[in-house]
Structure formats: structure tokens, C-alpha cells
Amino acid sequence: MEVAAASEDCCVKVAVHVRPLIGDEKLQGCKDCVTVTPGKPQVQIGAHSFTFDHVYGSTGSPSSSMFEECIVPLVDGLLQGYNATVLAYGQTGSGKTYTMGTGFKDGCQTGIIPQVMNTLFSKIESLKHQTDFQLHVSFIEILKEEVRDLLDPASLNKSDTESPNAGKAHVPGKPPIQIRESSNGVITLAGSTEVSVRTLKEMAACLEQGSLSRATGSTNMNNQSSRSHANFTITLEQMSKLNPISGDGSPNDITSEEYLCAKLHLVDLAGSERAKRTGSDGLRFKEGVHINKGLLALGNVISALGDERKQKGACISPADINAEETLNTLKYANRARNIQNKPVVNRDPMSNEMLKMRQQLEYLQAELCARGGSDEVQVLRERIAWLEAANEDLCQELQEFRCRCTIVNQHEIDAQGGSPCSIKSDGLKRNLHSIESSDYQMGETMLASDSRGIDEAVAKEWEHTLLQNTMDKELHELNRRLEEKESEVKLFGGDAVALKLHFGKKIQELEDEKRVVQQERDRLLAEIENLSAGSDGQKQKAQDIHAQKLKSLEAQILELKKKQESQVQLLKQKQKSDEAAKRLQDEIQFIKAQKVQLQNRIKQEAEQFRQWKASREKELLQVRKEGRRNEYERHKLQALNQRQKLVLQRKTEEAVMATKRLKELLEARKSSVRDNSAIANGNGINGQTNEKALQRWLDHELEVMVNVHEVRFEYEKQSQVRAALAEELAVLKQVDEFASKWLSPPRGKNGFSSAATSPMASQLSEAEERERAFTNRGRWNQLRSMGDAKNLLQYMFNSLGDTRCQLRGKDMEIKEMKEQLKELVGLLRQSELRRKEVENELKLREQADAVALATAATGNSTNSLRHVADDMNGSLSPMSVPAQKQLKYSPGVVNGPGREPAAFKDQTRRMVPLGQLPIKKLVAIGQAGNGKLWRWKRSHHQWLLQFKWKWQKPWRLSEWIRHSDETLIRARPHSQALKHRV
Numbered sequence: 001m002e003v004a005a006a007s008e009d010c011c012v013k014v015a016v017h018v019r020p021l022i023g024d025e026k027l028q029g030c031k032d033c034v035t036v037t038p039g040k041p042q043v044q045i046g047a048h049s050f051t052f053d054h055v056y057g058s059t060g061s062p063s064s065s066m067f068e069e070c071i072v073p074l075v076d077g078l079l080q081g082y083n084a085t086v087l088a089y090g091q092t093g094s095g096k097t098y099t100m101g102t103g104f105k106d107g108c109q110t111g112i113i114p115q116v117m118n119t120l121f122s123k124i125e126s127l128k129h130q131t132d133f134q135l136h137v138s139f140i141e142i143l144k145e146e147v148r149d150l151l152d153p154a155s156l157n158k159s160d161t162e163s164p165n166a167g168k169a170h171v172p173g174k175p176p177i178q179i180r181e182s183s184n185g186v187i188t189l190a191g192s193t194e195v196s197v198r199t200l201k202e203m204a205a206c207l208e209q210g211s212l213s214r215a216t217g218s219t220n221m222n223n224q225s226s227r228s229h230a231n232f233t234i235t236l237e238q239m240s241k242l243n244p245i246s247g248d249g250s251p252n253d254i255t256s257e258e259y260l261c262a263k264l265h266l267v268d269l270a271g272s273e274r275a276k277r278t279g280s281d282g283l284r285f286k287e288g289v290h291i292n293k294g295l296l297a298l299g300n301v302i303s304a305l306g307d308e309r310k311q312k313g314a315c316i317s318p319a320d321i322n323a324e325e326t327l328n329t330l331k332y333a334n335r336a337r338n339i340q341n342k343p344v345v346n347r348d349p350m351s352n353e354m355l356k357m358r359q360q361l362e363y364l365q366a367e368l369c370a371r372g373g374s375d376e377v378q379v380l381r382e383r384i385a386w387l388e389a390a391n392e393d394l395c396q397e398l399q400e401f402r403c404r405c406t407i408v409n410q411h412e413i414d415a416q417g418g419s420p421c422s423i424k425s426d427g428l429k430r431n432l433h434s435i436e437s438s439d440y441q442m443g444e445t446m447l448a449s450d451s452r453g454i455d456e457a458v459a460k461e462w463e464h465t466l467l468q469n470t471m472d473k474e475l476h477e478l479n480r481r482l483e484e485k486e487s488e489v490k491l492f493g494g495d496a497v498a499l500k501l502h503f504g505k506k507i508q509e510l511e512d513e514k515r516v517v518q519q520e521r522d523r524l525l526a527e528i529e530n531l532s533a534g535s536d537g538q539k540q541k542a543q544d545i546h547a548q549k550l551k552s553l554e555a556q557i558l559e560l561k562k563k564q565e566s567q568v569q570l571l572k573q574k575q576k577s578d579e580a581a582k583r584l585q586d587e588i589q590f591i592k593a594q595k596v597q598l599q600n601r602i603k604q605e606a607e608q609f610r611q612w613k614a615s616r617e618k619e620l621l622q623v624r625k626e627g628r629r630n631e632y633e634r635h636k637l638q639a640l641n642q643r644q645k646l647v648l649q650r651k652t653e654e655a656v657m658a659t660k661r662l663k664e665l666l667e668a669r670k671s672s673v674r675d676n677s678a679i680a681n682g683n684g685i686n687g688q689t690n691e692k693a694l695q696r697w698l699d700h701e702l703e704v705m706v707n708v709h710e711v712r713f714e715y716e717k718q719s720q721v722r723a724a725l726a727e728e729l730a731v732l733k734q735v736d737e738f739a740s741k742w743l744s745p746p747r748g749k750n751g752f753s754s755a756a757t758s759p760m761a762s763q764l765s766e767a768e769e770r771e772r773a774f775t776n777r778g779r780w781n782q783l784r785s786m787g788d789a790k791n792l793l794q795y796m797f798n799s800l801g802d803t804r805c806q807l808r809g810k811d812m813e814i815k816e817m818k819e820q821l822k823e824l825v826g827l828l829r830q831s832e833l834r835r836k837e838v839e840n841e842l843k844l845r846e847q848a849d850a851v852a853l854a855t856a857a858t859g860n861s862t863n864s865l866r867h868v869a870d871d872m873n874g875s876l877s878p879m880s881v882p883a884q885k886q887l888k889y890s891p892g893v894v895n896g897p898g899r900e901p902a903a904f905k906d907q908t909r910r911m912v913p914l915g916q917l918p919i920k921k922l923v924a925i926g927q928a929g930n931g932k933l934w935r936w937k938r939s940h941h942q943w944l945l946q947f948k949w950k951w952q953k954p955w956r957l958s959e960w961i962r963h964s965d966e967t968l969i970r971a972r973p974h975s976q977a978l979k980h981r982v
């Protein structure tokens with residue numbers, strides 16, 4: 001790798017080291033699967049081709065040149081103050097340890113690290129006359145995310161007595177090494193041992209010691225596999241003595257020193273392979289899982305060690321059995337080439353800083369001397385310093401204000417788009433909680449969504465108050481700052497004018513003085529000229545006097561010039577102050593603009609909140625209406641459900657009874673068959689007995705047949721009902737989610753459970769089984785004589801005659817019922833018309849109520865509101881009776897007493913299902929509020945009809961209709977006519 005110039009970007013250099021096939025691989029008959037393109041740093045494996053910075057081994061460049069080409073430049077860089085890292089990457093057994101030399105034993109010189117040590121010490125030797133060097137080494141390994149110190153003296157002692165690997169165990173008492181990140185982002189290994197070394201031998205001993213302490217294990221691919229990442233770090237500190245050359249070419253008296261400190265990390269990574277591939281045992285697998293994490297930790301350590309040069313050696317095995325892992329390694333190495341780096345020289349930051357400060361001091365001192373020490377200058381300087389400090393303070397305040405503005409903005413955004421959850425402060429939560437509990441507690445019957453809505457409302461309101469407060473504070477603060485700044489500017493401006501006048505006057509004075517002195521000088525010069533015409537002695541004397549005067553005048557002029565210059569300087573300073581004042585003015589303008597913006601925002605926010613509140617109140621009103629309707633629906637459905645349950649229960653009981661009867665009949669038939677065979681065999685007492693027995697037998701047979709028919713009918717009907725119920729439930733759920741919540745499907749003993757249908761099924765199958773046995777003529781086997789047959793036939797004829805007569809009677813009944821039904825339908829139509837009329841009436845009344853309610857809400861008449869509420873309770877809630885439990889509903893911000901809806905006005909009343917009311921009450925209710933009752937009755941009646949047609953036996957229809965009519969008569973005040981007809 002070429003040594004890059006300082007601060008020049010460079011990529012990570014990658015060199016591939018292809019080792020030869022080793023013994024085991026040869027034994028297994030492995031073949032080379034990696035080829036190196038001759039003369040090029042290019043590797044091919046299968047159809048893949050990769051180009052790197054260097055390729056060594058297996059007919060690439062010889063491995064021996066690797067150190068010279070790749071590592072020596074890094075060692076040179078180390079001496080120039082550059083950090084560097086060499087990483088060996090590859091699968092287990094690919095030769096990383098061999099290449100790096102971290103398996104250093106008995107002074108073996110192969111491997112990068114031993115060669116680095118040799119080269120470094122020889123270079124130090126050649127430079128030691130001009131530079132002081134100090135070397136330190138540290139050696140750590142990262143195993144399963146744990147950083148271990150391989151040079152820890154405690155583990156050194158331990159490993160003397162125990163096996164090398166036992167030394168790896170954590171030594172009690174010594175805290176483990178921790179990776180720490182300082183506030184400025186520098187990552188350090190806290191607690192790792194840094195051994196100071198002076199000779200090559202000492203450094204080699206450290207390497208050997210650490211190598212022996214490394215964790216090793218056996219894998220399918222390497223008997224002596226290193227199971228950890230190992231990092232051997234060489235730290236080189238150097239102090240060079242520099243004698244800078246002065247301008248005239250002579251060595252400068254001041255000797256400056258340059259301190260450099262750089263590190264070289266030499267890393268042997270753990271195998272990159274997948275655990276399965278290596279056949280690692282449980283422990284190894286665990287290691288494998290941790291290897292990547294460890295690699296990350298190591299990456300952190302190394303990459304944070306500063307801008308450095310990195311060299312990556314990708315070790316690969318050429319064996320075809322490792323082809324997959326080799327390909328992975330090459331792909332990874334290829335990607336690593338794209339990593340960019342920017343190496344810099346690691347000078348001691350402190351000495352650099354000190355040098356800079358020293359230079360600055362000198363410069364300032366020189367400037368101070370040049371400006372002289374007049375009082376005015378001093379005053380001005382102090383004034384400037386004060387102004388600068390004030391300006392700085394103001395800038396800081398401005399910054400703070402901007403931050404606060406941003407926070408307020410953010411808060412506003414949250415408030416508009418976010419949920420109440422965005423309010424984080426505990427205090428706020430507490431407040432929210434208290435508001436919730438005091439003002440916003442909703443009744444148990446309120447829906448969850450309603451309470452969520454209320455929560456939201458509270459949060460929103462609180463948020464609004466908070467925002468308003470914050471913005472008010474901000475505005476107040478802004479006003480204060482503005483006042484301050486304006487007063488400062490005034491001060492500034494006033495002073496500035498005074499100063500300008502003062503300095504102008506001063507300069508003018510100096511100009512005048514200078515002019516006077518110059519005139520004096522000219523006069524003297526003229527006098528000297530005149531004197532040149534006098535006697536020599538006098539001339540000389542006068543000349544001397546004049547020369548002296550002239551000299552003093554020249555000095556005076558010089559002095560004045562200096563003063564003038566300093567005044568000019570002061571004027572410049574003054575200009576600067578003016579600029580600062582202007583900046584202050586700009587800032588004031590900016591604050592004013594901010595203030596206007598803030599005021600606008602406050603207004604806007606207040607308006608938004610007002611609108612939101614208004615819409616919220618509307619929504620709440622709507623929700624309450626909905627709630628009442630839902631409550632009514634719920635009770636209606638509950639009553640429906642209850643009735644449905646009762647009907648179903650009775651049906652199930654009937655079905656069970658029919659099944660039981662069938663069972664008994666079947667049992668009885670068994671015994672009768674036995675009796676009959678006894679009779680047939682001549683055991684009977686006489687012919688009459690035989691005849692009676694045969695008749696009983698026939699009755700029984702017919703009964704069985706009818707019963708089987710009944711059970712089968714019940715069975716099929718139950719199946720249909722079950723299907724119909726399921727269908728109905730699904731429809732109900734779809735139509736009204738809320739209703740489905742309250743409508744529990746018929747289950748268990750109340751429903752058509754399999755407990756009811758399965759005995760039916762078993763009895764039916766038994767009956768069928770027996771029926772099959774009697775098919776053809778089997779049934780009549782017991783008729784032994786013509787006489788028996790004739791008797792039985794006569795009996796059958798009689799029984800058939802009776803049955804037919806009964807049937808005729810039933811037919812007539814049905815006919816009557818049909819006529820009745822027709823009549824009922826006519827009545828239903830009439831009642832429908834009546835219902836519509838009542839509904840219209842009700843609508844008109846409701847509208848009138850709404851108007852009255854609106855008037856009451858404006859607070860004009862509390863009495864009228866109460867009247868309206870009472871009215872509504874009386875007429876619109878036919879099912880209201882004194883409640884056992886009160887609604888938890890107390891007036892809050894949005895539901896003050898003036899706006900409380902009429903339905904909640906009387907909290908001692910609540911909705912109850914109509915079915916639970918006594919008849920007297922029902923009649924009273926029916927008289928008081930025909931509209932509601934009729935509406936309820938209509939839907940209930942419709943359901944009943946539907947239910948009857950679906951599930952009831954036709955001959956029970958009349959019963960249902962009668963029941964329905966009775967209800968109608970009781971409930972309807974003008975139902976005399978109907979009563980008469982029924």
C-alpha cells in the first residue's frame with residue numbers, strides 16, 4: 001500500500017492471501033478452486049471474478065513480499081504519526097493466525113506482527129539520536145462480546161500453574177475491560193493493560209504471552225482454531241526536538257518540541273464461517289452467534305481510534321470444499337475496498353493548542369504596545385469590551401428565544417396533529433387526571449368511545465391553556481428584551497454621538513497644534529537662513545540654538561503625529577462600535593418581527609380553539625342523542641333476546657319430551673313383540689285375548705310411527721332454526737354492531753345445543769333400524785289366521801275413520817283461522833295508518849321541543865327548560881321508571897347545568913325494557929305516549945310474526961295472534977272495536 005499524504009482520502013486496502021492446500025485437505029482429496037490471474041491482483045472462483053489491491057500465494061505474488069508491500073508503509077506512517085490497522089479476515093483454517101503471527105511461539109519470525117516488531121525497532125534505532133521514543137503494547141481478545149486482557153499480570157501468574165486456556169477465565173478482583181465512549185466520541189478500552197516496552201525482546205515476550213492466553217478450540221476445519229478476535233496494539237509516542245531556523249539563517253534560540261502519538265492495531269479476527277459448516281459443538285455455536293457481535297464491538301474500538309490507514313488481509317483456503325465460504329469472504333473483502341478513510345497526523349492536541357495560544361498572546365501584546373497606553377484608549381477599550389460582552393449576552397438571549405420559539409412551534413404542531421398522548425409532563429398528566437375525575441366523569445352507560453372523546457377534549461383544552469400561557473410568557477419576555485435592547489441602543493447611540501464629537505474635536509486640536517508647530521519650525525528654518533549672513537561666531541551660536549529648537553520641534557511634531565494616529569485608530573474603533581449598534585438595531589427589528597408573529601399565532605390559536613370547541617360541543621350533543629337511542633335499542637334487543645330464549649327453551653323441552661316418548665315406545669315395542677310371539681305360539685288364554693293383544697300391538701305400531709314422524713319433524717326443524725338463528729344473528733350484527741354487542745346468541749340449555757339434538761338423532765336411527773327389520777311382510781308375521789287378519793283389518797278401518805273425521809275437523813279449524821288472519825291483516829293495515837299519523841304528530845312535537853330546548857340553552861328561561869325536560873321525560877320516554885343507580889354525570893366545562901340535555905335532567909329515572917313493566921304501567925304508558933309504544937310494538941310485532949312463520953307449528957299461530965291482540969287491546973286506548981271483533 002502506498003503511503004498517502006496527510007489529510008488525503010484513501011480507501012481501505014485489501015490484500016488476499018491464498019494459502020496452499022494443507023495436509024487434511026489433501027488427504028480428503030480436495031482440489032484447488034481458486035485461480036489467480038497471472039500478473040494481476042485478480043482472483044477467480046467459479047464464475048466469479050474479484051480484483052483487489054494485492055493477491056498473494058497460489059501463483060499470485062509470493063507471500064514473502066506481502067510484508068514489504070503492505071505493512072512497511074504502515075510502519076513508516078506510524079513513525080510519522082498516522083494510526084493504522086491491519087485486519088485478517090476469513091473462515092476458520094484459512095490462515096489468519098498464520099498470516100498475522102498471533103500464534104507466535106518460541107520466537108517464530110513468520111507472520112506480520114513479528115516482522116512489524118523487527119522493522120519498527122530497527123527504524124527507531126536509526127532515529128533515536130533526534131527523537132525520544134516510547135513504546136507500549138496492549139493485547140486483548142474479544143470472546144462472546146467479552147473483552148479480555150491477554151496481558152493482565154494476574155492471568156499471567158495463573159497460566160503459569162494451569163493450562164494456557166485456563167488463564168482466560170476472568171480473574172476475581174479485577175474488573176473486566178469495558179468499552180467506553182467519552183463525551184467527544186472517543187472510544188477507549190477502560191482497564192486494559194498497557195505494557196511499556198523498550199526492547200524487541202520485551203515486545204516479543206508480550207506477543208508470546210498473549211498468544212498463549214488466547215482462547216482456542218477445535219473445529220472440523222482447524223484443530224487449533226482461535227475462537228476470538230485478537231487485537232495486538234502497538235502505541236508509539238515520540239518527541240522530536242525541532243530547532244527552527246531564524247530569518248537570517250542562524251539557528252533560533254527557542255527550541256520547540258513536537259509530540260506525536262500513533263497506534264498500530266494488528267487484528268486477527270475469529271473465523272467468519274457459519275457454525276453449521278464447521279461442525280462446531282454447542283459452545284462453538286454460541287461463539288459463532290457472538291462472533292458477529294464481537295466483531296461489531298471490535299469495529300467500534302478500532303474505527304473510533306481515529307482517522308487512520310487500514311489494511312485488510314482476506315485469508316482464503318483454495319480447497320473446493322470451502323468454496324462457499326471462500327466466495328463469501330471474497331465478496332465481503334470486495335465490499336470493504338469501498339470504505340473511505342482520511343488519515344491525519346496525531347499530534348499532541350495540548351501542545352498544538354499551547355503553541356497557538358502563545359502565538360496569539362504575542363500578537364496581542366504587540367498590538368497593545370502599538371496602540372500605546374493613553375487613558376482614552378484604555379477607556380475606549382473597556383467600553384468596547386463592555387459592548388462586546390453585552391452584544392454576546394444579547395446574542396445568547398436571542399438564541400434562547402429562537403429555541404423557545406421552535407419549541408412553541410413544535411408544541412403547536414403537536415397540538416394540531418398529535419394525540420393527547422403527546423403531552424408528556426407528569427404534572428400535566430396529573431392535572432388531566434384531576435380534571436377527568438372531577439368534571440368529566442361519564443356514566444357507566446356511556447360508550448367507551450365517548451369517554452375517549454372526553455379525554456381528548458380535556459387534553460385539548462388543557463393543551464390550549466398551556467400553549468396560551470407559554471405564548472403569553474414568551475410575549476412578555478419578548479417585550480422585556482425589547483425594552484432592554486432599546487434602552488441599550490439609546491445609551492449606545494447617545495455615547496456614540498458624544499464620542500464622535502469628542503474625537504473630532506481632539507483631532508481638530510491636534511491638527512491645529514501640529515500646524516502651529518510646523519509654522520514655528522518654518523519660522524526657525526527661515527531664521528537660520530537669515531543668520532547665515534551674520535558673523536561666523538554668532539552664526540554658529542544662533543545656528544546651534546535653532547538646531548536645538550528645531551530638534552525639539554521635530555520631536556513635538558513626531559509626538560503629535562503619533563497622537564493623531566492613535567486618534568485615527570480610536571475613530572476606527574468607534575466605527576466598529578457603530579457597526580455593533582447597527583447590529584443591535586437589526587436584532588431589535590428581528591425581535592419585533594418575532595413578536596408580531598407570536599401575537600398573530602396567539603390569535604390564530606385562540607380562534608382555532610374556539611372553532612374546535614364549538615364543533616366539539618355540537619358533537620357531544622349528537623353523541624348524547626345517539627346514546628339515548630342506543631340505550632333504547634339495547635333494551636329492545638334485550639327484551640327480544642329474552643323472549644327468543646324462552647321460546648327456544650320451550651321448543652327444546654318439547655323436542656326432548658318427544659324423543660323420550662319415542663324411546664319409551666321403542667322399548668315398549670320390544671316387550672310387545674315378545675308378548676305377541678308368546679300369544680302366536682299358543683300361550684294365549686283365549687281368542688279374545690289374542691284379538692285385544694293384536695289391537696294393542698297395532699296401536700302401538702301406529703303410535704311409534706307417528707312419534708318417529710314427530711321426532712323427525714322436530715329434528716329437522718331444530719336444524720333449520722339453528723341455521724335461521726345463526727343467519728339472523730349475523731344480519732343483526734351487520735346491521736347494528738352495537739346491538740350485536742348486547743344480543744347474546746342462544747346458547748347452552750336455552751339454545752339448540754347438540755345436547756338436545758344428538759339423543760334425537762340416535763333415537764331416530766334406532767327407529768329406522770327397527771323399521772328396516774319390519775319391511776316387506778315381516779310386520780305381519782304374527783297374524784297366523786284369517787280371523788286374526790279380519791279382526792285387525794276391522795280395527796284398522798275404525799281407527800282410520802276416526803282419524804279422518806278428526807282431520808276434517810282440523811281442516812275446518814284452519815279455514816276459520818285463515819279468515820281470522822285475513823281480518824287481522826286488515827287490522828294491521830289500519831293500525832299502520834294510525835301509526836303513521838301518530839308518528840307525524842310526534843315529529844311535530846319533537847320539533848317544538850327542540851325549539852324550546854334551544855331557547856332554554858341560551859339561558860333565557862330555566863323554568864321553561866325544566867318544563868321541556870319534564871315534558872320529554874313524560875312523553876318521549878314511555879319506559880322511564882325510577883332508577884336504582886344514578887348516572888355518573890356531573891357538569892363540566894362543556895356540559896354545564898344550562899346545557900344539560902333534557903333526557904338527563906331527571907337522574908332518578910332510567911330506561912328499562914318494556915317487557916319488564918307491569919300491565920297497569922304499560923296501559924298508562926300506552927295512554928301517555930302512543931307514538932313510542934306503537935313504534936316499539938310494530939317492530940316487536942313484526943319480529944313475532946316472522947318468528948312464528950319460521951318456527952312455530954301452524955296450529956299454534958292462533959295462540960300467538962291472540963296473545964298479540966290482547967297486548968294491542970291493553971295498550972291502545974281506542975281499541976274497543978278490535979276487542980269486540982276478536
Ligand SMILES: Nc1ncnc2c1ncn2[C@@H]1O[C@H](COP(=O)(O)OP(=O)(O)OP(=O)(O)O)[C@@H](O)[C@H]1O
Nearest residue numbers: 019091092093094095096097098222225226270271
Ligand atoms: N500460507 C500458509 N502456508 C502453509 N500453511 C498454512 C498457511 N496458512 C495457514 N496454514 C496452515 O493452515 C492451518 C490453519 O491456519 P490458521 O490456524 O492460521 O487458520 P485460522 O484462519 O487462524 O483459523 P481459525 O480462525 O480457526 O483460528 C494451520 O495448520 C496453518 O499452519
